[in-house]
Amino acid sequence: MPGRAPEFWADAEDEALTLDHLLEVCDAVVVALDGGGLDDLYGANVLGRERETRRWLSWSHAWCHEGVLERRQSIASRLRDFQAAGELTIYTQAGEDIAAIVELIADVKQRGLLAAVVVDPAGLGEMVEALDAIDVTVENKLLVGAPQGYGKMNAIKTAERKTQNKTLLHAPSSLMDWCVGNVKIEPMATAIRATKQNAGDAKIDPWAALMNGVWMMSRNPEARGHSGWNTDDLDGLMATIDAVVDAMGETGDADSGRQVLQGVGRPA
Secondary structure, three states: OOHHHHHHHHHHHHOOOOOOHHHHHHHEEEEEEEEEEOOOEEEEEEEEEEOOOOEEEEEEEEOOOOOOOOHHHHHHHHHHHHOOOOOOOEEEEOHHHHHHHHHHHHHHHHHHOOEEEEEEOOOOOOOHHHOOOOOOOOOOEEEEOOOOHHHHHHHHHHHHHHOOOOOOOOOOOOHHHHHHHEEEEEEOOOOOOEEEOOOOOOOOOOHHHHHHHHHHHOOOOOOOOOOOOOOOOOHHHEEEEHHHHHHOOOOOHHHHHHOOOOOOOOOO
């Protein structure tokens, strides 16, 4: 976020905010994702609109493959600290991150709170198929592609203003504090764009997920109602999700994600 954003971010922390509280007090929830390959973090942000105040409440989590600890040894101890704080999940088998994210989305959907799942259209691959298992698709308008690059400008500026006036509050997260500090805003002639302070080791994926969510929430979405999925039988639901992930094996690729969401960037 531009300007004094890290300062605004710190001041907008709500020490009492948890995911459970967010889901209890909000009338609409956007789950936003941003992730790269096995060398990156996979960031998920849950952004809710508080029922009584209309404030936006934010909670974030990230996943990374254990191989990142070897390839990025300069940040390995930091990632372990995030894991110990419960803010990062380090997994061993590709697909474990996707299964966990889909389980989170299924829970929000079952509560009747899900307004949209918002993603970077590039590089989705197997996530598209896994979301289809819980009936989150482009066709039913629950899966939405957010603008990227210069298209993030409005979300960046909105997030800065709303953290400054505290109409966007976020749960405590040393992971997110780090990611916000890693963001570098480059002013251009007629726009701004976000990059990393240090390519490779300076991860920003969870922050990028939040920007996807801010873009969607600024459109004032409404929850789409009860999912129809029986999350009383979580074992059965997870078996379905796991079966989809397992069936994909190593076939998921970035091109399939781009093809499915090609041209998507504006919800109806």
